[in-house]
Amino acid sequence: MNKLQNNKAWLFVLPVFALVAFNAIIPLMTVVNYSMQETFGNNEFFWAGVIWFQDILQSERFHASLGRQAIFTASILAIEMPLGIAIALCMPRKGPWVSVCLVLMALPLLIPWNVVGAMWNIFALPDIGFLGHMLNAIGFDFNFTRQPGDAWFTLILMDVWHWTSLVVLLAYAGLSSIPDAYYQAAKIDGAGGWAIFRFIQLPKLKRVLTIAFLLRFMDSFMIYTEPFVLTGGGPGNSTTLLSIDLVKIALGQFDLGPAAAMSLVYFLIILALSWVFYTVMMRNEEQ
Amino acid sequence: MAKITLDDLRHAYGPNPERPEDYALQQLDFTFEDGGAYALLGPSGCGKTTLLNIISGLLTPSHGKVLFDEEDVTGLAPDQRHIAQVFQFPVVYDTMSVYDNLAFPLRNRGVPEAEVDAKVREIAAMIDLEDTLMNRASGLTADGKQKISLGRGLVRSDVNVIMFDEPLTVIDPHLKWQLRSKLKELHQRVKRTMVYVTHDQTEALTFADKVVVMNVGEVVQIGTPVELFETPGHEFVGHFIGSPGMNILDCEVKGGQAFLHGQPVATSNASAVKDGAEGPLRLGVRPEFVSLSETDGIAADVVKVSDSGRYQIVETRVGDAPVKLLVNEGIEIPAGKTALSFRADRTRVYRDGWLVAGGAEA
Ligand SMILES: Nc1ncnc2c1ncn2[C@@H]1O[C@H](COP(=O)(O)OP(=O)(O)OP(=O)(O)O)[C@@H](O)[C@H]1O
Ligand SMILES: [Mg+2]
Secondary structure (H helix, E strand, O other): OOOOOOOOHHHHHHHHHHHHHHHHHHHHHHHHHHHOEEEOOOOOEEEOOOHHHHHHHHOHHHHHHHHHHHHHHHHHHHHHHHHHHHHHHHOOOOOOHHHHHHHHHHHHHHOOHHHHHHHHHHHHOOOOOHHHHHHHHOOOOOOOOOOHHHHHHHHHHHHHHHHHHHHHHHHHHHHHOOOHHHHHHHHHOOOOHHHHHHHHHHHHHHHHHHHHHHHHHHHHHOOOHHHHHHOOOOOOOOOOOHHHHHHHHHHHOOOHHHHHHHHHHHHHHHHHHHHHHHHHHHOOOOO | OOOEEEEEEEEOOOOOOOOHHHOOEEEEEEEEOOOOEEEEEOOOOOOHHHHHHHHHOOOOOOEEEEEEOOEEOOOOOHHHOOEEEEOOOOOOOOOOEHHHHHHHHHHHOOOOHHHHHHHHHHHHHHOOOHHHOOOEHHHOOHHHHHHHHHHHHHOOOOOOEEEEEOOOOOOOHHHHHHHHHHHHHHHHHHOOEEEEEEOOHHHHHHHOOEEEEEEOOEEEEEEOHHHHHHOOOEHHHHHHOOOOOOEEEEOEEEOOEEEEOOEEEOOOOHHHOOOOOOOOEEEEEOHHHEEEOOOOOEEEEEEEEEEOOOEEEEEEEEOOEEEEEEEEOOOOOOOOEEEEEEOHHHOEEEEOOEEOOOOOOO
8 A cells, every 4th residue: 555655743743852952962962062172261162072081981080980880770779679579579469558558668759869868867877867876786886977888888778768669669560460360370270489470470570670670770870969968979989979970070170071071971871781781671572 | 080069159259248139159059060061151240250260269159169079179279179271361471482381280280391291292283383382472373372271271181170261252253263163172082071151152052062051140041052042941041042032022821821912822831830920921932933924823013124144034013022033035025914923832931031840841
């Protein structure tokens, strides 16, 4: 059959393109512009080529914060994904407790990020905070403002507390959409709990878990507010993640060129890793 | 292999059932003989799935017992009952190959791998899945997936009964027919009891040796397809089975003689009707057993003639009551006034829906 070409539909999409351009592409191009120039103030700019990119890629400081960022993201993913699935599996499937559980689970997600940081900062203070005080009372030498290990512990605990719910809610939605017949068939086939998880629940959750993984990956890789409020990147530079480092360079030192180059590298790393994860996780999926 | 006995079985989903309406399944006593092909036929929501799930153990009945041979299995879980069930929507384990799907129930039961392999290949050949044995199950079409579900029941040698809950709902029409004949053929080969749930009379009548007709939680008749057609035990069976369904007409019975719109009608059981009993009386006769008669008979008006291919469906009126009859292709139908004759041995009186027992035939 001869398909009639009708390009008028593009007109409807144009406003969105315009908006996206205004929102994303224009600011991004500004960054690209900065990343290739040198400025000494007075609004004077000089062409710098790819110097800033070379600097960034060779900078030990950048490598160090990238390394910390990778450890942080890997840790929280390794904890939040299994924990989220486990909690979702334990949640009731019907009855009055469903809504109670869902509301409890959603609560941490509703708290503004800077409040979460402030909450945990106070909560973990070694002298007056409940967590810090208790840990010291039972014999740990806990002080997250002085000891890097303790700072990391608090940081990861805070993120797990704040974001595991997202994985739980997505996994729970996925579990609820599995038709009863699958469980009934499994019962008749004599499948045990592990086999049900491995061959029914996990495959059916694959899509939502991919989404949960990508969201958590991107969010945690870009995390700024909470660690900034909690530790400010310290003690020393021990919890200085990429975004905190970036802000230090851009606003602390006002090095616009290097900061812009770093932003772009940062952005490309997230983009590339997301693509890799998505491709790997979806490789067995047929259309 | 075992016969399955339902002993005073009832089921209510809610707690504290009191009225009959509280029960999804009314009282039921019945035995499925070993090796039989049964169909559970009834409209949506009549309790077919409920009954099936009770037999398979997915549901525990609120009253009564289920016996396999003489053993009471009411409290046993599905995997301890030696049953298999195929559901309305195909259930396959997506990440496994067809082979692993078929092997799954055996491996779960600790069957040695060599035996698993032999059995899986035997069954795959039986249900025409040999070519796709190593493919991923999720890539198959709906009928292929439904064959896998069926295959998972057939591989097990311990299965007493295979139950099908409207298994052809999502299958394309031309494949439906193929799969149905396959089921019938398999039944003859493996000689397992099969219970087939459907709301489609053609499916039920072609598959089963015995059909259990259900309506609102109640079994209204159990019989062979011929019995259901020739001797409906309830008005519901009469109009649910057959196309068009049985004519059901208000009537009067005086002194063992039935009258339709004031005209006497010969029936097989009017003599058994007791005067003064409760419930409305109605006459049931299938369109197949009504004919036009030139001479005498019940006065009627022809309203409409429609062609259904092999025969013509003639709609007439006796008084206000519509009466349908089937007339062979090619026969001229007179317009306007005519007379009808009902075949006496296939014309019956029903009281309150149920066939009045007795009379010449019974
Ligand atoms: N889990 C349940 N809880 C409460 N009531 C139920 C439940 N399942 C079924 N029922 C009710 O029991 C009755 C019988 O349902 P059932 O599913 O057995 O019917 P069915 O004959 O299989 O219908 P269909 O042809 O639509 O599959 C219906 O009135 C239904 O609403
Ligand atoms: Mg059903």
